Amino acid sequence: MDLIIKVRRGFEKVVASIIKELLGSAVEVTPAPQGYLGIVFVNGVGAGKWEIAKMLVEKVPEADKVLVVEGVTKAELPEIERVAVEVAKRYIKSGDTFAIRTTRRGVHSFTSIDVNVRVGAAVKEATDAEVDLEEPSKPLYIEIFQDIAAICIPATREYRKLRRDKPLPLETFRKVAIGQFIYEGDEEAVRKMGERIGRAAQTFEVGELTILLYKQTSGKTLRLFLEAVEEGIESRYQIQVKSYGRAVWKVPIYVYELYQYVRDRVGEPLVVTDPKGDYITHVKDKLAELFKAERVNFLIGSREGVPPGVFRFASLVVDLVPEVTIATDFVIPSLAVAIASALEEANALPKYVGKKRPRSSE
Structure with missing residues (x-):
C-alpha cells in the first residue's frame, strides 16, 4: 500500500x-x-x-x-x-x-x-x-x-479541540448570572421557548439562571415555562455527562421579581442587553473589569425589552449584534459568544498551556 x-x-x-x-x-x-x-x-x-x-x-x-x-x-x-x-x-x-x-x-x-x-x-x-x-x-x-x-x-493536519494559547472561557461563564424575562404566548410557544432557553443556559454552564417576572403573569404560563426550562437544562446536562471527559456544572434555576432582583444585586456588576447599548466589543475593557467580581449579572428581555429605568442601575448596557434584534431563544448563545470574544480581545481570558510542561531551555 x-x-x-x-x-x-x-x-x-x-x-x-x-x-x-x-x-x-x-x-x-x-x-x-x-x-x-x-x-x-x-x-x-x-x-x-x-x-x-x-x-x-x-x-x-x-x-x-x-x-x-x-x-x-x-x-x-x-x-x-x-x-x-x-x-x-x-x-x-x-x-x-x-x-x-x-x-x-x-x-x-x-x-x-x-x-x-x-x-x-x-x-x-x-x-x-x-x-x-x-x-x-x-x-x-x-x-x-x-x-x-x-x-x-x-499529509493532513491534525485538528484538536484544545491547542496551546486557545482561550478558556468556561470558568468565566460560571460567573455569569442570567436574569431572563419570562416568555409569554400560547402554550406551545411558551414550552418550546422555555426548553430552548434551558438548553442554551446549560450548554454554556452559566452560574445561574433566574426567571424574572416584571408584571402580573398567569400561573399556568409560569408553570409551563419553568417546567420547559428545567427539561431543557436536564436534556442538555445528560448529553454533556455522557460525552464530556470532565465534571459538568448543572445550572440552577430561580424565580424573582425584576425590580427586587435589581435591588438584591446592588453592589454587583449588572449588565443589560439592549440594542440601545454600546457594542459589546467597544466596551471590552470595562467588561473585563466587571469580571474581576465573583458574579456578573446579565438581564435579557423577552418580546419586551428591559425597562429603561433599570438602565440607570446597570454597570453597562450592551448591544450584542448591531442592527439585529436577536430572537429570545438565541440571546444566551449570542451573549456567551460575545462575552468570550470581547474578553479575549481584552486579553482577559486564561489560555490553555497544555498538559506537558515545555522543554527546559537550560
Whole structure:
C-alpha cells in the first residue's frame, strides 16, 4: 500500500471512486480492505506518492486523513519498532516534537498503548526529539491491519479541540448570572421557548439562571415555562455527562421579581442587553473589569425589552449584534459568544498551556 485514506464510515466506495477518476485505472484503489470500514487503500502510485497525497488533500474533502505509507512490516512489536525508527530518522530531527498514533485492528498480544510507549521511547532515543502528545510538529502514525503494520506520515493536519494559547472561557461563564424575562404566548410557544432557553443556559454552564417576572403573569404560563426550562437544562446536562471527559456544572434555576432582583444585586456588576447599548466589543475593557467580581449579572428581555429605568442601575448596557434584534431563544448563545470574544480581545481570558510542561531551555 502507498496511501491509507481515512474516511467517514459509509464513504469508502464514494472516495475510492473519486480517487479512481482522479488517478486513472493504473492505480489500485481498495475500499474497506479486509472489511474494515472507514479505510481506503491506494497502491501503485510509485515514487510520486507525496504529490498524489497532496493532490488528494486539495481535491477530496471526503478524505478526513491522508496517510503516506513510508514503511510496512509484520505486526510484531520488535519489527514495528525497528521500521518506525528507520522512518523517524528520515522524518524527525532534533528540535522537533513528535507523537506516536497507533490504531490496531485485529487480535494481537500487545495493545496500541504498548506500541506507543515502546516505539515512542525508541524514536526519542534515535532522534533526540521531544514527545508532545497534544501538538506534535511531526506525528507518526502506525496503522495495524491483522498481521501487517504500516508506518505512516500524515499529509493532513491534525485538528484538536484544545491547542496551546486557545482561550478558556468556561470558568468565566460560571460567573455569569442570567436574569431572563419570562416568555409569554400560547402554550406551545411558551414550552418550546422555555426548553430552548434551558438548553442554551446549560450548554454554556452559566452560574445561574433566574426567571424574572416584571408584571402580573398567569400561573399556568409560569408553570409551563419553568417546567420547559428545567427539561431543557436536564436534556442538555445528560448529553454533556455522557460525552464530556470532565465534571459538568448543572445550572440552577430561580424565580424573582425584576425590580427586587435589581435591588438584591446592588453592589454587583449588572449588565443589560439592549440594542440601545454600546457594542459589546467597544466596551471590552470595562467588561473585563466587571469580571474581576465573583458574579456578573446579565438581564435579557423577552418580546419586551428591559425597562429603561433599570438602565440607570446597570454597570453597562450592551448591544450584542448591531442592527439585529436577536430572537429570545438565541440571546444566551449570542451573549456567551460575545462575552468570550470581547474578553479575549481584552486579553482577559486564561489560555490553555497544555498538559506537558515545555522543554527546559537550560
